[in-house]
Amino acid sequence: MTGDLGTALTSGAYITASITKRLSNTLFLAVWAAIIAVPLAIFLGLLAVRFKDRWPDKLISAVTLASISIPEFLIGYVLMYLIAVKLRWFPSVAMINDGMSLGEKLSAIALPVTVLTLVVLAHMMRMTRAAILNVMQSAYIETAELKGLNGFQVIFRHAFPNAIAPIVNVVMLNLAYLVVGVVVIEVVFVYPGMGQYLVDHVSKRDVPVVQACGLIFAAVYIGLNMIADIVAILSNPRLRHPK
Amino acid sequence: MKNIPISALIGLFFTALYFLAAIFAPLISPYGMAEIVGDVWEPASAQFLLGTDNIGRDLLSRMIYGGRTTIFIATAATIISFTLGSVLGFFAAVAGGWVDQVLSRFVDLVMSIPTLIFALVVLSVMPVTVPVLIFVMGLLDSTRVYRLARAVAVDIEVMDYVEAARLRGEKTAWIIFREILPNALSPLVAEMGLRFIFMVLFVSTLSFLGLGIQPPEADWGGIVKENKDGIVYGIPAALAPAFAIATLAISVNLVADWVLNRTTSLKGGRG
Numbered sequence: 313m314t315g316d317l318g319t320a321l322t323s324g325a326y327i328t329a330s331i332t333k334r335l336s337n338t339l340f341l342a343v344w345a346a347i348i349a350v351p352l353a354i355f356l357g358l359l360a361v362r363f364k365d366r367w368p369d370k371l372i373s374a375v376t377l378a379s380i381s382i383p384e385f386l387i388g389y390v391l392m393y394l395i396a397v398k399l400r401w402f403p404s405v406a407m408i409n410d411g412m413s414l415g416e417k418l419s420a421i422a423l424p425v426t427v428l429t430l431v432v433l434a435h436m437m438r439m440t441r442a443a444i445l446n447v448m449q450s451a452y453i454e455t456a457e458l459k460g461l462n463g464f465q466v467i468f469r470h471a472f473p474n475a476i477a478p479i480v481n482v483v484m485l486n487l488a489y490l491v492v493g494v495v496v497i498e499v500v501f502v503y504p505g506m507g508q509y510l511v512d513h514v515s516k517r518d519v520p521v522v523q524a525c526g527l528i529f530a531a532v533y534i535g536l537n538m539i540a541d542i543v544a545i546l547s548n549p550r551l552r553h554p555k
Numbered sequence: 556m557k558n559i560p561i562s563a564l565i566g567l568f569f570t571a572l573y574f575l576a577a578i579f580a581p582l583i584s585p586y587g588m589a590e591i592v593g594d595v596w597e598p599a600s601a602q603f604l605l606g607t608d609n610i611g612r613d614l615l616s617r618m619i620y621g622g623r624t625t626i627f628i629a630t631a632a633t634i635i636s637f638t639l640g641s642v643l644g645f646f647a648a649v650a651g652g653w654v655d656q657v658l659s660r661f662v663d664l665v666m667s668i669p670t671l672i673f674a675l676v677v678l679s680v681m682p683v684t685v686p687v688l689i690f691v692m693g694l695l696d697s698t699r700v701y702r703l704a705r706a707v708a709v710d711i712e713v714m715d716y717v718e719a720a721r722l723r724g725e726k727t728a729w730i731i732f733r734e735i736l737p738n739a740l741s742p743l744v745a746e747m748g749l750r751f752i753f754m755v756l757f758v759s760t761l762s763f764l765g766l767g768i769q770p771p772e773a774d775w776g777g778i779v780k781e782n783k784d785g786i787v788y789g790i791p792a793a794l795a796p797a798f799a800i801a802t803l804a805i806s807v808n809l810v811a812d813w814v815l816n817r818t819t820s821l822k823g824g825r826g
Binding site (some may be wrong): 378381385386390393397489492496499500510511515518519525526529533534 | 668670671752764776779786787791793796804805808
């Protein structure tokens, strides 16, 4: 146990050195996707609950169901076709390097971030909606409604605080899911990150590199799942004292 | 079987359509799968209904054959994952004690690594052939089925009729297949639809990454991979599989939803 990941079979390069740069690129992509997706998912979830069974709810449900049903790489190509090729708003490949300013980098990764956001948004939003709907059946929500509070007040002041635990759980699980989505998206947009490194070396059968990447991805995934469990315990005092 | 809602009917219709197209692929496809019949990336015309692909093969024929491969692999992997997952899950619930602990903790261990990453690591050391692919996908997914089957079976296992069967002196196999399986079937069938879709997405993703079906065999993920360069020149050939996968996924989901609703209403409308 030294933390030395060894050298790649194909190129002989030190794996640690190649991974550090790529890991920071991947994190850059994932963090931006998370920053956009998390608040948006919670907001849309609340909106869907407020207008339950009316057209905003149905529209949000239909769009998210569709985006769950299509694999990530296809959403990537559809957006690439429409936005990068037809409308020419953003570049179709996401090449970034150190010489670029933050603005240039953001423009380069706009498309992959959008795809990642769409992918996790759907799951997160659906589960947020389910969690809040669950709370909405409680007696104190009916009390709040009978007091004459309007729909949004009931949801924000009374339902949301009690739904935080499941929502945080959902958010963490989906961030863990983001880790996997990133692999495919990086290949689609030729982004110099961990995922592309992994896939390249799987096809070259370069086992040490695959092991190193697998190790890091699994560690991140397990870490995020653990944080989800810990936050659930922190937010619900009843879980702190096992019977 | 009366009163099938319209959404489920649509779902059933399209699911059946895809499966029939997969079974009768050689009969209905206008050209051979690997036959080069036209120019590179010809647009859609009366001769080539969806146009041609990156080396001039008919895209419609490749889509039909590709659907055949994708659906076959997904079905085979789903069968493996369901047989293995549900039998082990029921067994763990019935046996209880350390058997349950060992199986459940092992499944937790496998599930702690993302499926795609796990599959990539395994495929980097195994030869990428169709049987290996089916087994890897089936085994990895059986952990999810195991969790569901065990959760359902634990509830059924405490029922009086199971205890009656035990008192009659029935063996574990009888309890699993004659007492628990019939009662756990409906949630499992609903789950099967979702797992099947997951398999379709999974095999497409692997093929897209170049680690699934190997050329010249066609499959939906592979068609995207072959035609992705066309996107940059504004040729939408790579988007055809997107449409196929999405419609198949949505129609199977509609059927699964209906099965799930039907089973919950049978139990006195819970949920």
